[in-house]
Amino acid sequence: MEEESTVQSKGWFKRLKEGIQTATKHKKEVPDGVWFKCDSCKETSTVKEIKENFYICPKCGYHSRIGSHDYFDIIFDASFNLLFEHLKSYDFLAFTDLKGYGDRLQNAYEKNEVSEAITVAEGKCHSRRLVVAAMDFSFIGGSMGSVVGEKIALAIEHCTNHKIPLLIISKSGGARMMESAFSLMQLAKTSALLTKLAQAKIPYLSLLSDPTTGGVTASFAMLGDLNFAEPQALIGFAGPRVIKETIKKDLPEGFQTSEFLLEHGFLDFIVARDQLKDRLADLLYFL
């Protein structure tokens, strides 16, 4: 939950202030000469190389964790509009562990350009209208609290009312403990509302990215008309550490990876990030 994403996307915030975003495949704000170390194979490439390669390691194919706005840049044709940015989390339970939840939030605001663990945007993907709700792992571990649930609820309602397909990109350590049962109820809330989208026969696509675990997997992430994942992502209900402690055995190689889920029948396919936009367009052609 406390883990930070390796890639920070700077710069879009200025565009946010103008109300409309323009797609920028290659962010100018990070100096291109800087070296980028792959989390998987530990090989280095230049930032320029990795950015041009959709943050996929050119050496081993590992998909680095990226933020919601990177996905918007990848998926949308040109401009896109952010939706439901007016919602803000707060510490309504006065939850304090080693830190107060209020401080955690403050910290998250300072470290992130996004205002929550999920950001919703509407734009066009190969000319087809699409709403994308994408999660940011760098914001308190992509954890689902009331705001994440509410933004998904509003996105579902927006898509139902305007007949726009919905893509949710999951990237989450699970429910946000600091909101206790309120975060648990977001599982019920999001799943219940998805039935309305289904009744209206509006496509709901679920992309699971590294990592997708806990309450997010046990609700909207597994409920797509189609569920698909990026390669080698960690996907599961219980975290690997918890399972290991419970069964007191080592976990098999490749356990809880995208490939493992595909093999066990829980994904429609695995899609590499550089193929994502074209694949989405192909799917939307049929649905």
Added chain:
Amino acid sequence: MVFLEFEKPLESLYEQLEKITQVGQEGDLDVDPMVKELETKIRKKRKEIYDSLTGWQKVQLSRHPERPYTLYYISQICDKFIELHGDRRYSDDKAIVGGLAKISGTKAIVIGHQKGVNTKMRQFRNFGMANPEGYRKALRLMRIAEKFGLPVVCLIDTPGAYPGIEAEERGQAEAIARNLFEMAQLRTQIVCYVIGEGASGGAIGLGLGDAVYMFENTWYSVISPESCSSILWRSWDYKEQAAEALKLTSDHMLEFGLIDGIVKEPLGGAHTDPEAMAATLKKHLKQTISKLKKIEIEELIDMRIKKFRNMGKFQETSDQEME
């Protein structure tokens, strides 16, 4: 009798009571006044203890080894119960039970987590931690209920869905998500009771109901106090603090509007008078079902979805303030 740590003052009183009763049985000494006095003392002490339980103490009560479980309640409240087994896909999960139930004139499908009553049975029931097939069995029974117009009663009592290799292979997350999705639109009444532990996804997987109640000394949370302690405090030693911070008790949950009501337990907890507890449950669920049956099914589903739709707390700011 099993006494929890905070019940220790009661233990010595009970010991005295036992001794005196024995003396009374052996000789011709009239012990009645002393027995009466001790019983009053016990009642007072019990009230004193139970009026000021902490979150953690309620968690302990919810796990009391003598606490009644689903099958006990079924045996007490049903004139007839036919257990139905299996998910028709993989196996029959022993941690979730369910079947056709006749509760003095009311027909229903009753489903619930089941914990074991002794060491052997605890293993057999996997400590009330279901695998995906448990949730899929539950959904299969709910479909039967829908088809034949029977209300669904869910009794929730689990330390969590089982975190195991095979549970992941068979899609624990998908099974819970599917239940939530299907329960939202199920065309019959759904009444849920947290009768013991309501831990996380494993609990909510049976918890999307028209009416959701908690027994007085139970808890409902996104995570157990122990796991919360281990993650947020990075040590297992802060479970008491975690239990307080999570505000997981029935009174908090009602105050938050996340449940519809609290079912009172006998003083000292459900285990001190299981028969009375079962009678309370029976009366409560019959009343609840008959109330829900008066509502048109379309409206009921609408209300059900709206209720969960409105759960969540956040601030709304104007866009300019976002920074």
